[in-house]
Amino acid sequence: xxxxxxxxxxxxxxxxxxxxxxxxxxxxxxxxxxxxxxxxxxxxxxxxxxxxxxxxxxxxxxxxxxxxxxxxxxxxxxxxxxxxxxxxxxxxxxxxxxxxxxxxxxxxxxxxxxxxxxxxxxxxxxxxxxxxxxxxxxxxxxxxxxxxxxxxxxxxxxxxxxxxxxxxxxxxxxxxxxxxxxxxxxxxxxxxxxxxxxxxxxxxxxxxxxxxxxxxxxxxxxxxxxxxxxxxxxxxxxxxxxx
Numbered sequence: 018x019x020x021x022x023x024x025x026x027x028x029x030x031x032x033x034x035x036x037x038x039x040x041x042x043x044x045x046x047x048x049x050x051x052x053x054x055x056x057x058x059x060x061x062x063x064x065x066x067x068x069x070x071x072x073x074x075x076x077x078x079x080x081x082x083x084x085x086x087x088x089x090x091x092x093x094x095x096x097x098x099x100x101x102x103x104x105x106x107x108x109x110x111x112x113x114x115x116x117x118x119x120x121x122x123x124x125x126x127x128x129x130x131x132x133x134x135x136x137x138x139x140x141x142x143x144x145x146x147x148x149x150x151x152x153x154x155x156x157x158x159x160x161x162x163x164x165x166x167x168x169x170x171x172x173x174x175x176x177x178x179x180x181x182x183x184x185x186x187x188x189x190x191x192x193x194x195x196x197x198x199x200x201x202x203x204x205x206x207x208x209x210x211x212x213x214x215x216x217x218x219x220x221x222x223x224x225x226x227x228x229x230x231x232x233x234x235x236x237x238x239x240x241x242x243x244x245x246x247x248x249x250x251x252x253x254x255x256x257x258x259x260x
Contacts, residue, residue, distance in 0.1 A: 019056065020044065022109045024101055025080065030168045034086040034134065035098040036072060041109060044079040047071055049145035050118035050138045050223070050251075053083065053111035057093055067093045070137040070251075071112065072169075074144035084168060086134045117223065117251045121149040125221055126214045129157040130204070130234050132226020135253050136168045139225055143176065143183060156184040158212055160204055160230065163192035186212040209237045216242035225251040 026038030051071055058064040073082035087098040101107070119127065119142040127146075129139040136159060146155055161167050167187070177185040188204045189197060199208075214220040222238055224231050231250045239245055 019108045019110050022081075022107045024103050024105045024107065026082075027101070027103060030084055030170075031086075031166050033098070034084055034168060036082050036084045037097060037101065038073075038080060038082050039107065039109065040080050042079070044081065045112070046077070047075055047081065047112035048115075048118045048120060049074060049141040051112035051114040051141075052138070053081070053109045053113065055083070055093065055097070056108040056110070057096060058108070065092045068113070070141070072137045072140050072144075074141060074148040076148070084134070084137045084140075117225075117249050119145060119221075119223070121145065121151055123221065124151075124153050126154040126218050127156070128214050128220045128222040128238075129155065130160075130213070130222065130224040130226075130238075131157065132160045132230035132234070133162070133166070133253075134168070135224075135226030135230070135251070137225075138251060139223060140169055142223065143173075147176070147182075152181075154214070155182075156186075156212070156214055158186050158188065158204065158208070160188040160190060160226070162190050164189070164194050184212075204234055204237065206237055206240065209234075209241050213238070213241070216244070219244065219247065222248045223251075224248060226253055228252045 020042050022039040022041040025040045028036045030036055052068050054066050054068050056064055056066045069083040071081050072084045085094050085097045087094045131139050173185055176183040189201050191201055193201050224234050231252050235248055
């Protein structure tokens with residue numbers, strides 16, 4: 018079912034990514050990790066549909082947030098990140114998905130691994146943990162090109178500073194901040210060993226990002242002793258759209 022979503026807020030996360038807050042008519046509610054389809058229709062009747070993860074925690078007010086990364090030659094992302102305005106209306110369908118989700122009754126350690134815009138559904142899980150008062154231990158390993166490409170930078174900094182809230186580790190692949198304890202490079206075996214939950218704790222892992230990143234990181238987790246059946250993956254396209 019397609020629903021009307023009114024844009025009620027806009028916030029730039031990075032130079033190329035924007036969060037849209039949407040008030041969705043008759044929204045049935047969602048679970049952290051799900052996504053929506055967004056449909057844009059041109060005056061000549063041509064329409065384009067793209068899928069975007071929900072970034073916000075479940076709530077009862079009918080509002081959701083999506084974060085969109087712009088692709089210069091894209092059909093949908095340039096409009097959503099540069100042209101859409103507050104009070105505009107979009108068509109959305111969802112929520113969609115039931116496997117790559119985190120539910121409040123999960124009490125085991127949670128390992129989140131994000132590559133670039135793959136942080137979006139994982140951020141919904143982080144926010145859901147906070148909003149429900151869950152005490153499940155959470156860790157996040159977040160791979161980004163450079164500091165300015167971090168989504169939700171201030172919120173992650175605030176959460177990681179709170180006791181027993183969220184442990185965050187960044188892997189900068191191109192440019193590192195001056196105080197970085199690690200040189201630029203991909204996530205590797207050593208980082209998996211030092212900055213993720215040990216496999217003997219039997220954590221549930223959620224890995225999201227480009228296909229090559231997801232496959233490579235999943236192999237590292239398995240090599241470190243993690244149970245393949247406890248690793249859930251989601252692959253993203255270049256714009257942050259789900260594949």
